[in-house]
Amino acid sequence: MIKNSWWVDFTVNSTRYRKRSPENTKAGAQAYEATLRQKLARGESIDIGALRAKDLTFAEFAVKWFEDYVRPNNKYSEQLSKKYILSSSLLPFFDRKPLGKSKGMT
Secondary structure: OEOOEOEEEEEEOOEEEEEEOOOOOHHHHHHHHHHHHHHHHOOOOOOOOOOOHHHOEHHHHHHHHHHHHHHHHOOHHHHHHHHHHHHHHHHHHHOOOEHHHOOOOO
């Protein structure tokens, strides 16, 4: 359990996977890990609803990152700080730039 959330952490074919369980119980996390392992064995992606990076804009990525990473892993004051940096500096400049087109930016 990390920060009051159950996580699965396992390795398949020398690749480490670490995902937050959608059910916040030990049994739920174990069932989720079994489901993920089955998907990987069938060759399926385990990124739920993931868009390919080249299809995402910076703004779409920032929203997903904030909801999936910042909210569950940072205390409230850190969330406010990161939200301010995004809205005041990063989003005005990078807002609609596609992530997959980052080559050549120097």
